[in-house]
Amino acid sequence: MVLDTSVTPDIAAAPAAARRSGWRRALKGQWLHLIMLPLAFLWLCPLIWIAVTSLKTSAEVFDPAAGFFPAIPNFSNYPSTLSVAPFGKYLVNSIIVTSSILAGQLVTITLAAYAFARLNFPGKNVLFTLFLLQVMFPIYAIFLTNFVTLREMGLVNTIPAMIVPFVASGYGTFMLRQSFRQVPSELSDAARLDGCNHLEILWHVYLPLVQPTLIAFGIISVVTHWNDYMWPLLVTNSEDIRTLPIGLGLLAKADSGADWPRLMAGTTIVVSPLLVLFVIFQRRFIDSFMHTGVK
Amino acid sequence: MSQNLVRTQRKEMLLAYALLLPSLVFLAAFTYWPIVRSIWFSLHDVLLGDPDIYWLGAENYLRLLNDRLFWKVLGNTAFYTLTSVPLSIAAALLLAVALDSKLRGMAIYRSAFFYPVMIPSVAAGMVWVFLYAPGYGPINEALTGLGLPRLDWLYDSKWALPAIVIMSIWKYSGYFMLILLAALKLVPSDLHEAAKLDGISAWDRLIHITIPMISPTLYFVIIIGTLHSYQIFDYVYVMTQGGPADSTNVLTFYIYQNGFQYQDIGYASALANALLIFVLGLIGLVSLTLGRRVHYLGER
Numbered sequence: 001m002v003l004d005t006s007v008t009p010d011i012a013a014a015p016a017a018a019r020r021s022g023w024r025r026a027l028k029g030q031w032l033h034l035i036m037l038p039l040a041f042l043w044l045c046p047l048i049w050i051a052v053t054s055l056k057t058s059a060e061v062f063d064p065a066a067g068f069f070p071a072i073p074n075f076s077n078y079p080s081t082l083s084v085a086p087f088g089k090y091l092v093n094s095i096i097v098t099s100s101i102l103a104g105q106l107v108t109i110t111l112a113a114y115a116f117a118r119l120n121f122p123g124k125n126v127l128f129t130l131f132l133l134q135v136m137f138p139i140y141a142i143f144l145t146n147f148v149t150l151r152e153m154g155l156v157n158t159i160p161a162m163i164v165p166f167v168a169s170g171y172g173t174f175m176l177r178q179s180f181r182q183v184p185s186e187l188s189d190a191a192r193l194d195g196c197n198h199l200e201i202l203w204h205v206y207l208p209l210v211q212p213t214l215i216a217f218g219i220i221s222v223v224t225h226w227n228d229y230m231w232p233l234l235v236t237n238s239e240d241i242r243t244l245p246i247g248l249g250l251l252a253k254a255d256s257g258a259d260w261p262r263l264m265a266g267t268t269i270v271v272s273p274l275l276v277l278f279v280i281f282q283r284r285f286i287d288s289f290m291h292t293g294v295k
Numbered sequence: 296m297s298q299n300l301v302r303t304q305r306k307e308m309l310l311a312y313a314l315l316l317p318s319l320v321f322l323a324a325f326t327y328w329p330i331v332r333s334i335w336f337s338l339h340d341v342l343l344g345d346p347d348i349y350w351l352g353a354e355n356y357l358r359l360l361n362d363r364l365f366w367k368v369l370g371n372t373a374f375y376t377l378t379s380v381p382l383s384i385a386a387a388l389l390l391a392v393a394l395d396s397k398l399r400g401m402a403i404y405r406s407a408f409f410y411p412v413m414i415p416s417v418a419a420g421m422v423w424v425f426l427y428a429p430g431y432g433p434i435n436e437a438l439t440g441l442g443l444p445r446l447d448w449l450y451d452s453k454w455a456l457p458a459i460v461i462m463s464i465w466k467y468s469g470y471f472m473l474i475l476l477a478a479l480k481l482v483p484s485d486l487h488e489a490a491k492l493d494g495i496s497a498w499d500r501l502i503h504i505t506i507p508m509i510s511p512t513l514y515f516v517i518i519i520g521t522l523h524s525y526q527i528f529d530y531v532y533v534m535t536q537g538g539p540a541d542s543t544n545v546l547t548f549y550i551y552q553n554g555f556q557y558q559d560i561g562y563a564s565a566l567a568n569a570l571l572i573f574v575l576g577l578i579g580l581v582s583l584t585l586g587r588r589v590h591y592l593g594e595r
Contacts, residue, residue: 032393033400039390040407043465046422047410049433053425062431108321111314120304121311131318134326140525140547141574144554144567145329145336148343168321198310227415229529230547234555245415249533252421260425267418274413282406289412290473292519 050271054078054264061260077265081251084262087269089240090247097162097232097243098225102218104167109217112173114202117180118188134170139231147234161235162243166225172217175292179213180206216288226274244270330571336564343558355565364541365549365566369573371456372545375527376577379463380520386464387471387516392501394472395479405476409469416466416526420533423462424449449535452542459530459543467523471516478512479505510589517581521574546570 053061054077056070081087115121116128139146146165147156155161183206191201207214229245236242242250248270252263278285337356340349359365390408394401411419426434427448435445448458482505490500506513528547531537537544537552544552546566554563 030399032396032398036393036398036404040404043407043411043469045433046419046426046465047414049426050418050422108318112318115311115314119307119311119314121308124311127315127319130322130327134322136522136575136578137326137330137571138522138525140528141567141571142326142329142333144550144560144563145333146325147554148336148560149324149329149332151344164321165325168318168326170322173318223413227413229415229417230532233532234551245417248415248421249417252417252533263421264425267421271414271418275410278406278410278413282402285413286405286409286473289409289470290477292474 047271050264050267053260054268056261058259058261074261077261078269081262081266081269084254085247085251085266086239087244087247087266090242090244091273093159093241094226094243094245096159098222100159100163101166101225102221104163105169105172105221106214106218108168109172109176110202110207113176113180114198114206116173116177119198131170131173134168135174139165143231143234150235156235157237157241159241162232162241165231169221172221175217176210176213179210183209215284216291219285219288220292223274333564333567336560337562337568339561341560341564343554343560348561351561355562358562359565359569364544365569367541368544368546368549369569371541371543372527372547372570372573374456375460375463375545376521376524378457379460379467379527380517380524382460383464383468384471384513384516384520386468387475388506388513390468390472391475391479392505394476405473408472411466412470414466416529417533419462419466420530423458424534427458449543450539452539455535455539455543459527459534462530463524463527467520471520474516474519475509475512478509482508514581514585514589517585518578521577521581525574546573 052069055073055075056066057074060066060070112131116124116131150156150161150164155164187205187209188201191205196204227245228243229249232243232246233249236246248266251266336348338351338353340351394404398404426432429435429445429447429450432448434448438445446454449455486504486508487500490504495503525547527545528551531543531545531548532551535543537548547570550563550566550570553559553566
């Protein structure tokens with residue numbers, strides 16, 4: 001009886017009923033659109049507001065009688081925001097910081113994950129726990145003493161200050177270790193018989209096979225550190241090393257809510273790079289974040 | 296022969312430590328040393344940039360216990376975590392279940408709910424300051440349109456923190472939704488078919504089949520959500536600076552105020568340790584209560 005449950009009822013029913021229920025099935029579930037469509041629109045509203053407001057004049061923003069759309073699209077907010085804040089410089093800094101963090105992480109997590117996945121050594125479990133605990137202590141929890149340490153090292157207000165706290169990643173090590181463990185050991189045994197040492201096996205056998213995990217981790221790391229606000233805010237105080245989010249925050253402070261169109265033009269500039277990449281590589285982004293939770 | 300074995304074992308051990316070394320150097324310097332050091336600082340009178348420190352013993356902690364603002368800030372932090380995490384996970388679960396039912400245009404919906412994760416927290420905070428603006432903000436315009444009273448949102452000490460909670464639901468539900476969607480795909484569909492044949496309602500199926508089947512992932516999402524709630528610092532910094540009347544002041548922001556604005560590293564360190572205890576306690580509580588009830592497939 002239990003095995004029968006995969007058979008849908010209309011197969012057993014009369015042909016006419018089957019046709020009717022087939023038609024009903026096509027529509028069935030689609031009523032959800034009535035809820036989901038408005039909900040999705042609601043979710044998109046903040047983004048729509050950013051874009052629309054960036055094309056308005058200040059007067060239109062504060063006038064409740066003005067329509068939702070600007071009377072004439074006012075593109076001058078973009079050059080005007082670019083003239084008050086060096087977003088080009090911020091963009092370059094953001095790229096340097098994010099890519100340095102990623103490069104450093106890829107090296108540290110690959111080496112550590114291989115040791116945890118394939119080598120035997122005393123203290124393995126204790127060390128692995130120490131790596132995992134880092135996930136519990138993000139920079140938000142320990143920023144104060146890290147700031148003091150970097151100050152003593154003379155690194156405050158330098159590009160490396162924004163990078164070094166993130167070079168080791170317990171989370172990335174964990175993710176990659178799981179993938180390494182799924183590589184069949186026959187492959188590495190064969191490579192060893194051919195005379196490869198551990199590092200050669202890691203490079204030629206393991207890394208090519210775990211590319212999807214590396215890409216997934218890379219995307220998550222880039223999104224996290226590209227958008228990071230608190231830490232770069234605390235350790236920078238000069239224009240030429242600030243990143244995009246910090247630049248945007250400063251623009252907001254300077255405007256103090258008076259010039260929304262210009263501020264929203266700046267927001268559009270800051271939000272665009274990742275959103276454009278997201279639209280182009282949607283599948284990859286979605287897959288990366290989707291599988292962070294599945295072991 | 297056995298000497299050879301010992302030698303290869305030793306070589307493997309040395310290699311392992313060498314491979315771990317780069318990570319360990321950074322972990323030690325920027326994760327573990329700061330924690331040890333903040334315990335040390337919290338027992339002293341330390342000023343930012345001042346090399347002289349004085350032993351205080353437990354004085355910073357006594358001060359903390361008598362600091363009324365600390366208790367208020369702790370309450371705000373607990374309120375934020377205990378509302379924003381369950382609410383965004385509940386929203387995420389409903390969205391995931393809806394999208395799992397082979398809805399047409401599923402990919403478009405998925406992206407529509409997920410894109411806020413890509414938006415930097417500053418940008419998100421700023422747009423919502425605009426959306427919440429009492430005089431001309433679209434949210435108040437919408438409330439008026441619906442015949443509801445307008446609110447002062449971020450300027451009202453009763454509504455400012457709930458306003459940030461609402462924004463967090465928008466910002467994070469999509470991420471949790473994706474993780475839950477991946478888990479839902481692994482639930483065998485014949486379970487649902489069987490329950491449907493027995494006339495069990497969609498709600499009961501959600502409670503008695505879906506949730507138990509994805510409970511390990513749900514548990515994971517709760518932990519991730521709790522850790523994400525640290526990020527409220529960004530929103531408080533951008534949107535309210537802790538105000539009005541400290542109604543949105545949370546532990547991370549209070550640590551920042553004491554450490555950076557008042558330069559009192561000793562007291563700020565005591566607060567930082569209180570934050571660590573708070574988060575570890577919360578996660579311990581979650582794993583003791585929910586972790587035990589988590590249902591792992593094939594593990595009974």
